[in-house]
Amino acid sequence: MARTASKRIALPAVVDLDSLDGIRDGLIDALDVGAVTVDAGAVERLATNALFMLMSAAETAKQHNFAFSIEAPSAVMLAAVDRLGLDGHFQGLIRR
Numbered sequence: 001m002a003r004t005a006s007k008r009i010a011l012p013a014v015v016d017l018d019s020l021d022g023i024r025d026g027l028i029d030a031l032d033v034g035a036v037t038v039d040a041g042a043v044e045r046l047a048t049n050a051l052f053m054l055m056s057a058a059e060t061a062k063q064h065n066f067a068f069s070i071e072a073p074s075a076v077m078l079a080a081v082d083r084l085g086l087d088g089h090f091q092g093l094i095r096r
Contacts, residue, residue: 005033006015006067015050023050027057035067043074045049051080070094 007030012019030036043062054070061068070093071083081090 040073
């Protein structure tokens with residue numbers, strides 16, 4: 001099967017250690033078939049590990065020549081990226 005599909009992953013309001021396994025599994029499945037758009041508009045609380053997981057997913061997409069973007073991130077998510085000094089890693093991924 002050709003790997004040209006596009007998948008959308010919606011992050012929940014709380015992206016903590018309890019929710020990471022499910023999100024990770026969804027990202028793995030999505031990256032198996034093509035481009036991924038992550039909808040981050042509902043995020044109200046975010047674990048640092050979630051940001052690292054998104055960075056890893058973006059790198060995997062890049063290695064497979066798939067597009068990866070984070071759409072409409074919440075103010076909470078943007079603040080976490082800034083507070084942790086990860087702006088450079090998310091530059092080019094975030095679409096507002």
